[in-house]
Every structure is written in structure tokens, then in C-alpha cells.
Amino acid sequence: MxxxxxxxxxxxxKEIPLLKERMSIGRKAHNDIQIDNMAxxxxxxxxxxxxxxxxxxxxxxxxxxxxxxxSVKKHFLKDGDVIELGKYKMKYLAVPVAPGESSDYDKSMMxxxxxxxxxxxxxxxxxxxxxxxxxxxxxxxxxxIQLLTGSNAGRELQLTKTLxxxxxxxxxxxxIARRPHGYFLTHVEGNRFPLVNGxxxxxxxxxxxxxxxxxxxxxxMEFFLKS
Amino acid sequence: MANSLLGAxxxxxxxxxxxxxxxxxDSVFADADHGMAIxxxxxxxxxxxxxxxxxxxxxxxxxxxxxxxxxxxxxADGQTGLLCAQRSxxxxxxxxxxxxxxxxxxxxxxxxMGTTLVATVFCDNQLIVAHIGDSRLxxxxxxxxxxxxxxxxxxxxxxxxxxxxxxxxxxSVNRNLVTRAVxxxxxxxxEVHVHPVRPGDVYLLCSDGLYDMVDxxxxxxxxxxxxxxxxxxxxxxxxxxxxxxxxxxxSVVVVKVLxxxxxxxxxxSKLWSWFR
Numbered sequence: 131m132x133x134x135x136x137x138x139x140x141x142x143x144k145e146i147p148l149l150k151e152r153m154s155i156g157r158k159a160h161n162d163i164q165i166d167n168m169a170x171x172x173x174x175x176x177x178x179x180x181x182x183x184x185x186x187x188x189x190x191x192x193x194x195x196x197x198x199x200x201s202v203k204k205h206f207l208k209d210g211d212v213i214e215l216g217k218y219k220m221k222y223l224a225v226p227v228a229p230g231e232s233s234d235y236d237k238s239m240m241x242x243x244x245x246x247x248x249x250x251x252x253x254x255x256x257x258x259x260x261x262x263x264x265x266x267x268x269x270x271x272x273x274x275i276q277l278l279t280g281s282n283a284g285r286e287l288q289l290t291k292t293l294x295x296x297x298x299x300x301x302x303x304x305x306i307a308r309r310p311h312g313y314f315l316t317h318v319e320g321n322r323f324p325l326v327n328g329x330x331x332x333x334x335x336x337x338x339x340x341x342x343x344x345x346x347x348x349x350x351m352e353f354f355l356k357s
Numbered sequence: 358m359a360n361s362l363l364g365a366x367x368x369x370x371x372x373x374x375x376x377x378x379x380x381x382x383d384s385v386f387a388d389a390d391h392g393m394a395i396x397x398x399x400x401x402x403x404x405x406x407x408x409x410x411x412x413x414x415x416x417x418x419x420x421x422x423x424x425x426x427x428x429x430x431x432x433a434d435g436q437t438g439l440l441c442a443q444r445s446x447x448x449x450x451x452x453x454x455x456x457x458x459x460x461x462x463x464x465x466x467x468x469x470m471g472t473t474l475v476a477t478v479f480c481d482n483q484l485i486v487a488h489i490g491d492s493r494l495x496x497x498x499x500x501x502x503x504x505x506x507x508x509x510x511x512x513x514x515x516x517x518x519x520x521x522x523x524x525x526x527x528x529s530v531n532r533n534l535v536t537r538a539v540x541x542x543x544x545x546x547x548e549v550h551v552h553p554v555r556p557g558d559v560y561l562l563c564s565d566g567l568y569d570m571v572d573x574x575x576x577x578x579x580x581x582x583x584x585x586x587x588x589x590x591x592x593x594x595x596x597x598x599x600x601x602x603x604x605x606x607x608s609v610v611v612v613k614v615l616x617x618x619x620x621x622x623x624x625x626s627k628l629w630s631w632f633r
Contacts, residue, residue, distance in 0.1 A: 292575050292597060303585055307565060309600050319585035
């Protein structure tokens, strides 16, 4: 399957497999690929994939779409093409599909010892396949929690880890998961559920908004995005 | 023996196709009362992988259940109980292997199908684990998080021989080549180990769809949370693998040990403990 490698300032942010026939790119949340940046239009561009061919289309965006430095409206993507939207770059990687091969096959394969003609090749210098690198930090903005009450009032807790647990074990605990599309608060233990802006959560994860006030184990704290 | 397990284990089980694959070729089974957990990751074209993994789980689960039930009646003491469980684990893996191999021989559309397998039986304060291929068993004990199984994979062999460092292994292109699988050959050898179990331990059985996508530190962090909320921990593991790309099917069985589960030591010891 073909994919796009999203990066900014040379830093790889995300790897996006082109799963759907049409993948929209834009600032608004309903896009398949959301890039939350002011330089990106609400609906900026789209990639349409038919069999193994992909086309890029600029959707009359304000700041335009470049491919290999050239402004384009419609463009047939070739392996290695670099798409530019504002400060973001997306490298298009076409994956050659061998005849008869289907992506539905499990990745595991049996490798039998015995005749080993392939081992020399396989054991050679490791080709660092981009696809094997789990996507690091996404375009999600950094966020933190500031304690508003209690003995540690004023202290700030950076939400840099995938999971951050809050509260008192045995009394009331909640967890904030840092996910590609936001920060989610979920109840973990305790008879009482955490309050967000005065309202009790249920068992579902809650997507935190900038300046949400969380109340947990008798302590109030504010969630905020850092820009 | 089975009675002493009642309530000793809490188990959460999840399987998910991931973000890329159209079908789920993993198969999972768990039974807290019998102290069993089984996970298989099938391989082979079309739906053959699914067939292989579900055959392995079903044959092993029903075979073990019968064996453990009768062992309960017969076992004079914990030692024989443990040996019984160990023997029937090996026997029923062999049975599953033969059945899958036969099916693949007989029907061309199943040709070459096979499956990895990791299976655990909890018995007499101990854990028996059998595995074949690259599905894993991890243990969280206190702050220590370790893999108890050693992959049967080309990559693991390369790491063992020093050809590749553990760090580079993450980027290896042949992470998915297994050197042993159920159903590929007429016979298969399962690697079997016995580990002592302590209350508070958390065990994780998982397919490569999890550990290829989520690093050990994150897995550990989630499992630490499972002391309070096991179901949520299982859900979070799947979610993290999907958030990181979900390249393959993802399956997890999380087993939390709530208290000890010693085997009854025969009639005399029962009487003795009653008097004490």
C-alpha cells in the first residue's frame, strides 16, 4: 500500500497509509489527514488512489499545494514526490505490489531452516525500512496540567508520555492518554468518577478541550494546550 | 485442584484487526476457572491463517479443559497435577499441529497455513507456558517487566548470534519470519517452561501486532494501571497499537493473579489444614 510520510523541518511526524480511495487533507477535524495549522486551509487537498495509482488534487486552498517545488492543481504522484503544504512536507512512497500479493495476508511468514540461500541477503546490512518505525509524536500540540488547588497548587505537569496517571491509588485514579487526535481522560479506579467542568464523566474516555477543569481526588486542575 | 483456582485469576481478553488488515487472523481464548489462556497468530493466504489459528485455539482449549477436569479428580497431590497439566499441554499442541497439517495437505486452499501459539496453564501457584513462534508472554512483577518467552524467529536468532543489536532489530525488515510454527510440519516441538507465580503478578500474552507497535515501557505503564482496572488496561494496549499504525492484527490476554492457588495436597493434608 502506498503511503505519505508527514514531516516538518526535517522531523518525521507521522506515517499515513493511503487506506481509502479518497483521503482528504486539511485543517478541519473531519479530514482524513488533519493538519492543525493556520497556513493550511480547512479543506486543502485530497489524494485519490485507484489501484496502485495516486493523484493529488489541490482543493483551491488559500496558500496552494506544491509538488517538488512546483505549484500544482492536479498531479499524478510518483514514488518519492514531495508534497508541500505550508511548512509541512509529505513524501509519497509507492509500494510495489508483487503480482498476486494481497495486503490482507498476515505479515508473519514461516521461515524454515534447511536450505538457506536467502540468509546471506537477509542478514546483510539492515535496510531501515521506514514502514517499521512506529509513528512518533504526531502533529498534536503539546499540553500540560496545572494544579489549581491542594498543597501543590500552581505546579505544572507536562503531558509528554503516552499515558499519564493522575490521582491517589486506592482512592481515585484517572489516566490521560495522548493520542494522535487529542488528549483523552478516562476513569481508572475509585467509586467516584472525575469531574470535568463540574460534570461527572462516565466509563467512556473524554476528549479534553483547552482550559477544561478536572476535579479528581479532591484536587482541581486545569488542562491546557501549549502553542 | 480446579476449585482452588476459583477467583484466583482475573482475565481480560481483546483482539482487533488493526488499521491495515481487512481480516483478523489472530485467535484468543481464556478461562479463568481452569487457569487457561491461549493466543495464536495465524498465517497463510486468503482465510487460511484464520482457520489455522482458530483450529489451534479450539483444539487446545477443549483438550486441556477435559484433561484438567479429570486431573482434578485423579491428582493425589499438586506435583502430579502440575505434571498432568504439562503433559496434556504438550499432547494437545501435538494434536492441533497434526490436525492443521492434515487440513493443509487435504485442501489446497489451506496449503502452507500455520500459526504461532502461546499457551499458559496456571496450576498450584505455578504457571506452565508453552510457545511456538513469535507470540509472547510477558510478566509484570513489582516494577520488573520481562518477556518470559524467547521468539522462534530469524530475527531473534540474529540477535542471539550478535549479528544485529537489539536497537537495530526494531528497524529490521525481517521481523516477521518465524522459524517454528504449528501446522507446517508433521511434528512440532513446543518450548515449555514452568515459572513460580506470586499474587499481584500480571501476565500478558500478545501477538506481534502489539509489541511491534508499542514499546516495552508503554506496555509496562499500561499494565501497572491494570492493578486497578484490568479491562481498561487491555483496551488501552489495543488502542496504543492502533494509534501507532496498527500494521497487523493485535491480540492481548491480560491475566492478573489476585491470590495464591495451591493445589490440595490430598485427603490427609486437607484434614490437617482443617484442624489447624
